[in-house]
Amino acid sequence: MSEKNNLSAIEKIKVASDGLRGSIKQSLQDEITGAIREDDKAVIKFHGMYEQDDRDRREERAAKKLDRLYTFMIRLRLPGGFLTADKWIAAHNIAGENSTGVIKITTRQTIQLHGLVKSKIKPTIQAFSEAHLDSIATCGDINRNVTCASNPKMSPLHAEVFAYADKISELLMPKTKAYYEIWINDEKIVDKKDEEDPLYQDRYLPRKFKIGIAIPPNNDSDVFTNDIGLIAIIENNVFKGFNIAIGGGLSTTHGNPDTYARLATVIGFTDTEFKTLKAVYEVLTVQRDYGNRSDRKLARLKYTVDKYGVDWFREELEKRIGFKLEAPRPYTFTERQDLYGWEKSEQGLWYYTVFVENGRVLDDEKIALKTALLEVAKTGKSNFLFTATQNVIISDVAEKDKPAIQKILAQFKIIEHTENASAVRRNSIACVALPTCPLALAEGQRYLPTLISKIEPLLEKHKLADENIIVRMTGCPNGCGRPYAAEIGFVGTAPGKYNMHLGGDNQGERLNKTYKQHLDEAAILSELDGLFGTFKKERKKGESFGDFANHKWVSDKK
Amino acid sequence: MLSESKLKAIKDFISSLNKDEQIWASGYLNGIVFNSGETTAAVAGTSADVKPLVSKITIVYGTETGNSKKLSTEFAGKAKKVGINAKVIAMDQYRLTDLLKEEYFLVVVATHGEGEPPEAAKKFYDHVMQDNTKLDKLKFSVLALGDTSYPLFCQTGEDIDKKFETVGAKRIAPLQKCDVEFEEDANKWFGAVMAALTSSSTPATQVTTSAAAGHGAASVKKTGKLTYEGPIITHINLNDKGSNKETYHIEIAAEGLEYQCGDSIGIVPENNSQMVTDIIAKTNIDGNKSVLFKNEKTTIYELLKRKINIVYLTERLVKQYADTMGHAIPVGRMDLLDIVKKYPIKNIGQFEDFLVTLNAISPRLYTIASSPAAHEGEVHVVVAKDVYINNGETRFGLCSDYLKNLKIGAKQKFFIQANKRFRLPAEDKDIIMVGPGTGIAAYRSFLAERDATGASGRSWLFFGEQHFASDFLYQTEIQNWFETGVLNKINLAFSRDQKEKVYVQDKMQQNAAELYEWLSSGASFYICGKKDPMSTDVENTLLKIIEQYGNQSPEGAKEYLEQLKEEGRYEKDVY
Numbered sequence A: 001m002s003e004k005n006n007l008s009a010i011e012k013i014k015v016a017s018d019g020l021r022g023s024i025k026q027s028l029q030d031e032i033t034g035a036i037r038e039d040d041k042a043v044i045k046f047h048g049m050y051e052q053d054d055r056d057r058r059e060e061r062a063a064k065k066l067d068r069l070y071t072f073m074i075r076l077r078l079p080g081g082f083l084t085a086d087k088w089i090a091a092h093n094i095a096g097e098n099s100t101g102v103i104k105i106t107t108r109q110t111i112q113l114h115g116l117v118k119s120k121i122k123p124t125i126q127a128f129s130e131a132h133l134d135s136i137a138t139c140g141d142i143n144r145n146v147t148c149a150s151n152p153k154m155s156p157l158h159a160e161v162f163a164y165a166d167k168i169s170e171l172l173m174p175k176t177k178a179y180y181e182i183w184i185n186d187e188k189i190v191d192k193k194d195e196e197d198p199l200y201q202d203r204y205l206p207r208k209f210k211i212g213i214a215i216p217p218n219n220d221s222d223v224f225t226n227d228i229g230l231i232a233i234i235e236n237n238v239f240k241g242f243n244i245a246i247g248g249g250l251s252t253t254h255g256n257p258d259t260y261a262r263l264a265t266v267i268g269f270t271d272t273e274f275k276t277l278k279a280v281y282e283v284l285t286v287q288r289d290y291g292n293r294s295d296r297k298l299a300r301l302k303y304t305v306d307k308y309g310v311d312w313f314r315e316e317l318e319k320r321i322g323f324k325l326e327a328p329r330p331y332t333f334t335e336r337q338d339l340y341g342w343e344k345s346e347q348g349l350w351y352y353t354v355f356v357e358n359g360r361v362l363d364d365e366k367i368a369l370k371t372a373l374l375e376v377a378k379t380g381k382s383n384f385l386f387t388a389t390q391n392v393i394i395s396d397v398a399e400k401d402k403p404a405i406q407k408i409l410a411q412f413k414i415i416e417h418t419e420n421a422s423a424v425r426r427n428s429i430a431c432v433a434l435p436t437c438p439l440a441l442a443e444g445q446r447y448l449p450t451l452i453s454k455i456e457p458l459l460e461k462h463k464l465a466d467e468n469i470i471v472r473m474t475g476c477p478n479g480c481g482r483p484y485a486a487e488i489g490f491v492g493t494a495p496g497k498y499n500m501h502l503g504g505d506n507q508g509e510r511l512n513k514t515y516k517q518h519l520d521e522a523a524i525l526s527e528l529d530g531l532f533g534t535f536k537k538e539r540k541k542g543e544s545f546g547d548f549a550n551h552k553w554v555s556d557k558k
Numbered sequence B: 001m002l003s004e005s006k007l008k009a010i011k012d013f014i015s016s017l018n019k020d021e022q023i024w025a026s027g028y029l030n031g032i033v034f035n036s037g038e039t040t041a042a043v044a045g046t047s048a049d050v051k052p053l054v055s056k057i058t059i060v061y062g063t064e065t066g067n068s069k070k071l072s073t074e075f076a077g078k079a080k081k082v083g084i085n086a087k088v089i090a091m092d093q094y095r096l097t098d099l100l101k102e103e104y105f106l107v108v109v110a111t112h113g114e115g116e117p118p119e120a121a122k123k124f125y126d127h128v129m130q131d132n133t134k135l136d137k138l139k140f141s142v143l144a145l146g147d148t149s150y151p152l153f154c155q156t157g158e159d160i161d162k163k164f165e166t167v168g169a170k171r172i173a174p175l176q177k178c179d180v181e182f183e184e185d186a187n188k189w190f191g192a193v194m195a196a197l198t199s200s201s202t203p204a205t206q207v208t209t210s211a212a213a214g215h216g217a218a219s220v221k222k223t224g225k226l227t228y229e230g231p232i233i234t235h236i237n238l239n240d241k242g243s244n245k246e247t248y249h250i251e252i253a254a255e256g257l258e259y260q261c262g263d264s265i266g267i268v269p270e271n272n273s274q275m276v277t278d279i280i281a282k283t284n285i286d287g288n289k290s291v292l293f294k295n296e297k298t299t300i301y302e303l304l305k306r307k308i309n310i311v312y313l314t315e316r317l318v319k320q321y322a323d324t325m326g327h328a329i330p331v332g333r334m335d336l337l338d339i340v341k342k343y344p345i346k347n348i349g350q351f352e353d354f355l356v357t358l359n360a361i362s363p364r365l366y367t368i369a370s371s372p373a374a375h376e377g378e379v380h381v382v383v384a385k386d387v388y389i390n391n392g393e394t395r396f397g398l399c400s401d402y403l404k405n406l407k408i409g410a411k412q413k414f415f416i417q418a419n420k421r422f423r424l425p426a427e428d429k430d431i432i433m434v435g436p437g438t439g440i441a442a443y444r445s446f447l448a449e450r451d452a453t454g455a456s457g458r459s460w461l462f463f464g465e466q467h468f469a470s471d472f473l474y475q476t477e478i479q480n481w482f483e484t485g486v487l488n489k490i491n492l493a494f495s496r497d498q499k500e501k502v503y504v505q506d507k508m509q510q511n512a513a514e515l516y517e518w519l520s521s522g523a524s525f526y527i528c529g530k531k532d533p534m535s536t537d538v539e540n541t542l543l544k545i546i547e548q549y550g551n552q553s554p555e556g557a558k559e560y561l562e563q564l565k566e567e568g569r570y571e572k573d574v575y
Helices: A009-015 A024-029 A038-047 A055-063 A085-098 A118-130 A158-171 A178-185 A273-290 A301-308 A310-321 A369-379 A399-411 A414-420 A448-461 A521-538 A545-554 B004-016 B019-035 B041-047 B067-081 B096-100 B119-130 B155-166 B183-197 B204-213 B217-223 B273-283 B300-307 B315-325 B336-342 B348-356 B398-404 B437-453 B475-483 B504-510 B512-520 B531-549 B554-566
Strands: A049-053 A070-075 A082-084 A103-105 A111-116 A211-214 A228-235 A238-246 A265-270 A341-344 A350-354 A383-386 A392-397 A471-474 A488-494 A497-502 A513-519 B056-062 B085-090 B104-110 B139-145 B176-178 B227-237 B247-253 B264-267 B290-293 B296-299 B364-367 B378-384 B387-390 B393-396 B411-417 B431-434 B459-465 B489-494 B524-529 B570-574
Touching: A009 A038, A024 A038, A024 A118, A038 A049, A038 A178, A049 A055, A070 A118, A082 A085, A085 A103, A085 A111, A085 A118, A085 A369, A085 A383, A111 A118, A118 A178, A158 A211, A158 A238, A158 A273, A228 A265, A228 A273, A238 A273, A265 A273, A265 A310, A273 A301, A273 A310, A301 A310, A341 A414, A350 A399, A350 A414, A369 A392, A369 A399, A369 A414, A392 A399, A399 A414, A448 A471, A448 A521, A488 A513, A497 A521, A497 A545, A513 A521, A513 A545, A521 A545, B056 B067, B056 B119, B067 B085, B067 B104, B067 B139, B067 B183, B096 B119, B104 B119, B104 B155, B119 B155, B139 B155, B139 B183, B176 B183, B227 B378, B247 B398, B264 B378, B273 B300, B273 B336, B290 B300, B290 B348, B296 B300, B300 B348, B315 B348, B364 B378, B364 B437, B378 B398, B378 B437, B393 B398, B431 B437, B431 B512, B437 B459, B437 B475, B437 B524, B459 B475, B459 B504, B489 B504, B504 B512, B504 B531, B512 B531, B524 B531, B531 B554, B531 B570, B554 B570
Parallel strands: A211 A228, A471 A488, B056 B085, B056 B104, B104 B139, B139 B176, B431 B459, B431 B524, B459 B489, B524 B570
Antiparallel strands: A049 A070, A070 A111, A082 A383, A103 A111, A228 A238, A238 A265, A341 A350, A350 A392, A383 A392, A488 A497, A497 A513, B227 B247, B227 B411, B247 B378, B264 B364, B264 B411, B290 B296, B387 B393
16 A cells, blocks of 8 residues: 555556546547557557557558558466467468468467557457457556466376466456457446455556566476466475465566566465465455556555565565465475477377477478468367477377377478477577567567577587576567576667576576676677587586576676 | 719619610729729720620639639630630539520630540540530530640540531630640730621730730749650669569759659650551651651651550551551551551551651659659659550550669650649648559659658558569558658558558558548548549548548538539549
8 A cells, every 4th residue: 555646647548538438439430540549558558568669660651641550469367378279270360361461379378469550459359259369458557467397298187277367367357348348349337336346446557567487306387487476386296285485577668777687486385276375365465455657667566565675575475365374395406498399298199399490480481381380270180389498289189089180280391390499599588679669679489590590500619509508588678578587688788788697597496687787799608619619618517507697797786 | 972863873784775785884984984094094995995895704614733724714714804704613513404405605625635525624625526406595615735745636625516517516716726825815815806806906816815825924824735855763663572663763953953742754656666667667667758747857767666545556557557558457456567467557657747747755743752852953854664465465555564674864855734624732731642553653752752851740651562572562662751750641552462452541440540530620531543443442431431531421421522612622633
């Protein structure tokens, strides 16, 4: 109940939005502009969209007396990143008709489309709706897409754990029917009582909120980077419950020393579904009531946890849930990566993880990935799972159907593409950045593949090509590509310039630190050449690059 | 005023006269009065001895810019002064069946574009040209207005003059053609016609001098076309990547510019240099050789580059070439370069002779997109690149291609073509502007003018194109006008942004009630852009709206629109 007096502008917009309606309907009627009204830009995020514009085109369009090329990005709600074949086909078709055509797999296991002009939003959402897909609450100050350990191969109990992604997503949905009213059927809800929202009230959360689930020993979902991380505890092949971690979050702001990346702190254990869901729910209410609503840069749960202290937070939470959290159970993460190629689950179903560079599904001159996935979907013999490293798993394939899928994958050279990708490339992540992201200071997904191509020869030179070094790049310090949880992180500072971060561990339990600032490509490559040489010479047997870098180069850094 | 006895005497005398004698007497009296010293000496000299030989004349005019009308009225005034009853009628209001009854019949007609009659003269012209009924009672003369920069100079007047002769009418004064600065030639015609209508000892030249006295240099400047020259200062393709269109916004600076919103700019394009060089290379003709074209000495190169039209030659010219060179060429239009490539010339001399018979390049008119108040010393045009298919090949319109390739800093000649039938109303009056595509030109002029002068009337714009993202011409300027209240309402129709095509007329229909409300409270309605199908569709929709919301029958709606037209509240600039 703090900072009530000095509410940020967004807080006022949320409260005045009439259940996230704002003036979106009027904005859609404004024929003269491709943009929506100023306040609606904040409101529409809760419906899963960002207004963006093509920054590359600004100057030329201004000379042509044309307004900025405003378009919208729309992100689906796919708890755990699961999609049936039918839904993939629908998304494929919608992407072709209304957006740039590229389907982007995000770092939160969902897919998003870019380049929707204003008049295409409604038809897009309606088409999604017909396919039983929605974009509710995938952006905005609210619980976003829930992530989960992706590959059923990881545990025979994967399905049991995975079900929580859906349950949590449902539990934390906003109650307003504005989404349906605006985009689907236009019928104004008469009884506002149905919309009463005890969780979000009319102010929602102070900032975005992320929840992820992991199944040790693989931390592929980067569980500690979430506001709430749930670590599945499996003992003797029995799923016991979750360790609950709070206060993870990576976004920082250049030049603002009060901002920092933070990994979530494990505060306890819950053993039943009821208790787990109750605890998750009330973490949100504590954050709702105590989070900073005057400075959005300091509004994430991590700042609330650090401001009041972990112990205080646990006590406040226990007061609200009405029971004590148990002591955390032991767990061990040993890796953080996707299991490329074919894997068979305990239940006897097959899973093929396809390498998708930076999550961009499209047909280009090298590979017809989009068509290949469509062909796979058309067989109706598989589902689709997206990973937090922006890849896709062709999932739940029966033994008898495997040859048919294998044939398509071979025919479209998907197998070759996946197998030939170097270790460093497979483990890399880049955010969207330029030209559409308004926050970007430097390139992300458009540049990282090129940089990787220049890093690969250095690794080969030092005979490190097989190392699973995790490289991540973002165009700004906001952290969408989780660069602070990488072994080598690049954070854009200006066009062509990046801060280089080193010393994160391989499994995602230690953040990296800034090693050098404001490097251009030549400096990056010459630095890496030296670092790889030293690492090769001095590493202990089996020591990861991140661990080595941590004690060698950044241990004394902030 | 008169005593009873005098009045009776006059009345008796008049009743003894037949009609012609009465008219003569009226002129006679008129002359005496003019001679009495109360009028100016200049007029007195001309009127004294003029006696009308005819009682009445009909003057019909077909006007594009208002000049024909002005001249007709002026001549009627003169005729009335010498006692001739002169009736002045616009061609589009003339009852065609009356032609059989006419005796003295004067035609003042302009020629428009490529030798066509003005829009308002079309019906009259077509009737005259198609009807072969004998008109042997008719005594006529034609004053033809035109512009020598067009190939078919005064064609309409010439056609009518010839046709009347073939159906047996008697010419009372020879056809007089006038160029852009028509005053002097028109006065010559006035004199010649007047001489035929009156018995006068006054030489025609004197009439000319006296009539011309009222028209000084200023008048010439007002009605004539001044040629300007200035550098291109801006040249932008307004369409963004991914558009099917190329629409160029071109700004030309020039000193002493005078024009009004609604006027057009005339530009004579030059031929493509490559094409000219290719023709010379292919035919081995000497580019430096001097030739005479329209009594002007020039070189073959200049002729090909700047004087004659060498693209899309008419069937007649293609046939002429075929006959001269002894080739069998299929009927159709062709570019000169293609002709000489496919059907080589056989004799350079013959080819030279052929070249000088080609049509002069005609000027193209573009509605001005700038405002004198907002863009001082500049004139702006917006030109869509004209693409057409000939014999399966993609071709570009000569002038749009020429303008597209203009470079910043290059000097460009142009003239201003006034359009008195497309003007902003009083500053406090509302305007409704419909102009898809390059039709936006006039409204950019209107809105910039209203912005610069702080006009208080409301403005409503209907604009359309193919795609919002790439084809919204002048989007940021229009947004500014909308935000600052210069533009009060805007409706947009981007035809290809959704499955069903949407056009400006659909947007009018969607806003029909409000549109009618604007009209009934005095708004002026403008259409600018493509004549077909756009302006027809817009007009039909407008009629429908008047029917629906004004509770009118279809005929009533038409009358309503006619009324608007008469009040100058329904104006079109279509092409």
